[in-house]
Amino acid sequence: MRPGKILLVRPRSLQEVGEFVQARLIGDGAVRLTGISSIQSASPSDLVFAEREKDLQPALESRAGAVITGEFAAEKTNSKPALISAHPRLAFARAAQLLYVAPAPKPGNHGSAVVASSARLGKGVAIGERVVIGESAQIGDGTWIGPGSVIGANVSIGRNCRLYPNVTIYPAVRLGDRVTIHAGAVLGSDGFGYVRDPATGRYEKFPQVGRLEIEDDVEIGANTTVDRGALDVTRIGRGTKIDNLVHVGHNCEIGENVVIAAQTGLSGSITIEKNVVLGGQVGIGEHAHIGEGVMLGGQGGILPNKVLRGKGIAFWGTPARPLREYLKELAMLARLAKRE
Numbered sequence: 001m002r003p004g005k006i007l008l009v010r011p012r013s014l015q016e017v018g019e020f021v022q023a024r025l026i027g028d029g030a031v032r033l034t035g036i037s038s039i040q041s042a043s044p045s046d047l048v049f050a051e052r053e054k055d056l057q058p059a060l061e062s063r064a065g066a067v068i069t070g071e072f073a074a075e076k077t078n079s080k081p082a083l084i085s086a087h088p089r090l091a092f093a094r095a096a097q098l099l100y101v102a103p104a105p106k107p108g109n110h111g112s113a114v115v116a117s118s119a120r121l122g123k124g125v126a127i128g129e130r131v132v133i134g135e136s137a138q139i140g141d142g143t144w145i146g147p148g149s150v151i152g153a154n155v156s157i158g159r160n161c162r163l164y165p166n167v168t169i170y171p172a173v174r175l176g177d178r179v180t181i182h183a184g185a186v187l188g189s190d191g192f193g194y195v196r197d198p199a200t201g202r203y204e205k206f207p208q209v210g211r212l213e214i215e216d217d218v219e220i221g222a223n224t225t226v227d228r229g230a231l232d233v234t235r236i237g238r239g240t241k242i243d244n245l246v247h248v249g250h251n252c253e254i255g256e257n258v259v260i261a262a263q264t265g266l267s268g269s270i271t272i273e274k275n276v277v278l279g280g281q282v283g284i285g286e287h288a289h290i291g292e293g294v295m296l297g298g299q300g301g302i303l304p305n306k307v308l309r310g311k312g313i314a315f316w317g318t319p320a321r322p323l324r325e326y327l328k329e330l331a332m333l334a335r336l337a338k339r340e
Contacts, residue, residue: 007100007101007102007103008100008101008102008103009034009035009099009100010098010099010100010101011032011033011034011045011099012032012033012098012099013029013030013031013032013033014027014028014029014030014031014032014033014047014065014066014081014083015029015030016098017033017047017066017083017095017098017099018083020094020095020098021068021083021085021091021094021095021098022085022091023068023083023084023085023091024074024083024084024085025081025082025083025084026074026078026081026082026083026084027066027078027080027081027082028081029081031065031066031081032045032065033045033046033047033065033066033099034046034099035047035099035100036048036092036095036096036099036100037064039055039058039059039062039064040062042062042063042064042065043063043064043065044063044064044065045065046063046064046065047064047065047066047067047068047092047095047099048062048064048066048067048068049067049068049069049088049089049091049092050067050068050069050070050073050088051069051070051088051089053070053072053073056069056072056073056076060078060079060080061079064080065080065081066080066081066082066083067080067081067082067083068082068083068085068088068091068092068095069082069083069084069085069088070084070085070086070088071084071086104126105126105128105144106126107123107124107125107126108126108127109121109127109131110127110128110129110130110131110147112129112130113127113128113129113130113131113132113133114131114132114133115127115131115132115133116133116134116135116136116137116153118135118136119133119134119135119136119137119138119139120136120137120138120139121139122139122140122141122142122143122159123141123142124141124142125139125140125141125142125143125144125145126143126144126145127145128144128145128146128147128148128149128165129147129148130147130148131145131146131147131148131149131150131151132149132150132151133145133151134150134151134152134153134154134155134171135153135154136153136154137151137152137153137154137155137156137157138155138156138157139151139157140157140158140159140160140161140177141159141160142159142160143157143158143159143160143161143162143163144161144162144163145157145163145167146163146164146165146166146167146183147165147166148165148166149163149165149166149167149168149169150167150168150169151169152169152170152171152172152173152188153171153172154171154172155169155170155171155172155173155174155175156173156174156175157169157175157179158175158176158177158178158179158216159177159178160177160178161175161177161178161179161180161181162179162180162181163180163181164180164181164182164183164222165183165184166183166184167181167182167183167184167185167186167187168185168186168187168189169181169187169188170186170187170188170189170212170228171188172188172211172228173187173188173211173212173213173214173228174211174212174213174214175187175214175218176214176215176216176217176218176238177216177217178216178217179214179216179217179218179219179220180218180219180220181219181220182219182220182221182222182224182244183222183223184222184223185220185221185222185223185224185225185226186224186225186226187212187214187220187225187226188212188226188227188228189225189226189227189228190205190208190227190228190250191208191227191228191229191230191249191250191251191268192227192249192250192268193205193206193207193208193230193250193268194206206230207230207231208227208228208229208230208250209230209231210228210229210230210231210232210233210234210250210251211228211229211232211233211234212226212227212228212229212233212234212235213233213234213235213236214226214235214236215235215236215237215238215239215240215256216238216239217238217239218236218237218238218239218240218241218242219240219241219242220236220242221242221243221244221245221246221262222244222245223244223245224242224243224244224245224246224247224248225246225247225248226242226247226248227248227249227250227252227268228250229250229251230250230251230268232251233251234248234249234250234251234252234253235252235253235254236248236254237254237255237256237257237258237274238256238257239256239257240254240255240256240257240258240259240260241258241259241260242260243260243261243262243264243280244262245262245263246260246261246262246263246264246265246266247264247265247266248266249265249266249267249268249269249270249286250268250269251268251269252266252268252269252270252271252272253270253271253272254272255272255273255274255275255276255292256274256275257274257275258272258274258275258276258277258278259276259277259278260278260282261278261279261280261281261282261298262280262281263280263281264278264279264280264281264282264283264284265282265283265284266284267284267285267286267287267288267304268286268287269286269287270284270286270287270288270289270290271288271289271290272290273289273290273291273292273293273294274292274293275292275293275311276290276291276292276293276294276295276296277294277295277296278296278300279295279296279297279298279299279300280298280299281298281299282296282298282299282300282301282302283299283300283301283302283318284301284302285301285302285303285304285305285306286304286305287304287305288302288303288304288305288306288307288308289306289307289308290302290308291307291308291309291310291311292311293310293311293312293313294308294309294310294311294313294315295312295313295314295315296308296314296315296316296320297314297315297316297317297323299318300315300316300317300318300320301317301318301319301320302319302320303319306319308320310322317329
């Protein structure tokens with residue numbers, strides 16, 4: 001990672017970094033760091049990390065100024081200063097937070113923005129080009145709204161949120177504090193709910209008058225859509241991270257610290273408990289229930305109304321079943337194919 005228009009660098013000593021990430025220092029703490037890098041691309045002022053023992057020697061032989069690594073390196077002779085952490089990848093991520101800062105947009109409204117007279121903007125709010133903010137919207141202190149975004153009437157956005165360009169938020173959606181919404185995301189759109197008239201065969205729209213509530217510290221990826229509730233609420237729990245190109249249907253209840261990878265689709269009225277991990281291209285049918293701590297691999301599928309439980313258990317396939325069972329089935333199919 002190199003500083004530029006996106007990030008500004010804050011040079012730090014290795015000792016400062018170690019104290020910030022709560023890692024044990026071995027060697028010269030005065031080494032000056034101006035960035036982070038992969039092992040292959042490191043410069044003498046960069047910090048790298050070696051999460052696995054096999055990566056340690058390449059890291060030590062690299063041009064990097066210092067390395068973050070695990071306890072396995074504590075007793076070894078190091079050719080360069082090191083920070084020892086029980087979780088090197090996590091420590092490296094936190095080091096990046098110390099070394100880099102996103103440029104703060106200049107507070108105030110761009111001349112091309114259209115802000116309703118009844119909207120309430122907190123201190124230090126920055127409104128970009130061509131932004132539209134509807135009646136009675138509330139924007140918390142320190143929040144930035146990127147160019148081309150549309151904020152509907154009665155929307156509530158918390159403090160220190162960051163909305164990238166062309167985000168659309170429908171009326172009455174609520175966002176907590178420190179929420180990040182990436183470009184092109186649509187929040188609070190109508191759910192896909194219709195009722196068929198048996199006499200005419202036509203579909204009539206079921207009311208989509210519920211709410212969308214997004215709690216603190218959520219991040220939502222580019223071009224992701226999250227529908228409002230039909231009659232009640234769609235809720236995204238605190239700390240949840242949603243990738244690009246994900247669809248969350250109406251009335252879904254997503255718990256805290258859930259991770260959802262790209263191209264996943266959630267039908268309506270799904271419950272996902274806290275600490276669930278969903279891989280890419282997962283599909284989940286309506287009214288399904290995913291228990292706490294479940295891990296569902298890429299392209300896994302859960303049928304409507306099904307319940308999947310097993311904290312810390314990896315599931316795979318469609319319909320999803322425990323990974324060990326799924327692999328046994330694949331092996332059996334392979335043996336049967338060979339017999340033909």
